[in-house]
Amino acid sequence: MSTYQHIAERAAQVPVRQLCQVLRVAPAAYYAWQHRRQRPTVEPAWQVAVRKAFSQHSQRYGTRQLRVEVQAEGHRVGRWRIRRVLKAYGLRAQQPRSFVPRTTDSDPAVRAAPNRVLGQPAPTVPNRVWVGDITYLPR
Incomplete structure (x- = not known):
């Protein structure tokens, strides 16, 4: 039982100021506790x-x-x-996992795409042949 509860129980028989003096509690602190206790706990x-x-x-x-x-x-x-x-409330935002590029399958049984540029003549002007690699994309 807290000191303030003890004062609240005895307040009918003994004056609050006297109880506070005996228990070495400021009367303002007791009344503040009483006010907080009576306040409705409605969530905004x-x-x-x-x-x-x-x-x-x-x-x-x-x-x-x-x-x-x-x-x-x-x-x-x-x-x-x-x-x-x-x-x-103990709530924390979950951080999404960062994207980590995956390398290609190094399995020798997996056949790579054929190189279609090898059999062609060398380009004579810019922007005729484009080459790219998309092995980092997730499946």
Whole structure:
């Protein structure tokens, strides 16, 4: 049981100031605790909008993109407030994996495409023969 709860239980029999003096607690601190305890815990609409937008976008949006989404819904909120809400709920944007080009199959049984330029005469003007390699593209 906290000190403030003890004071709240005994407040009917003994004056609050006297209890606070005995327990060495500032009366203002007790009343602030009482005020916080009585305040309704209704979640603001913008916090609901932040969490909804975060889940709608597969938990990939960071504070910048979330701010744009939430402000489009009419809520005036900044990045740092959104950051605090995400941290309070333990939410972190998932970073997409970076693209890593894969090399070609080095299996000797796989036949490479035929070289169609070898049997042709040498080009005489620029921009007649183009050559490219697309082995880095994922399958």
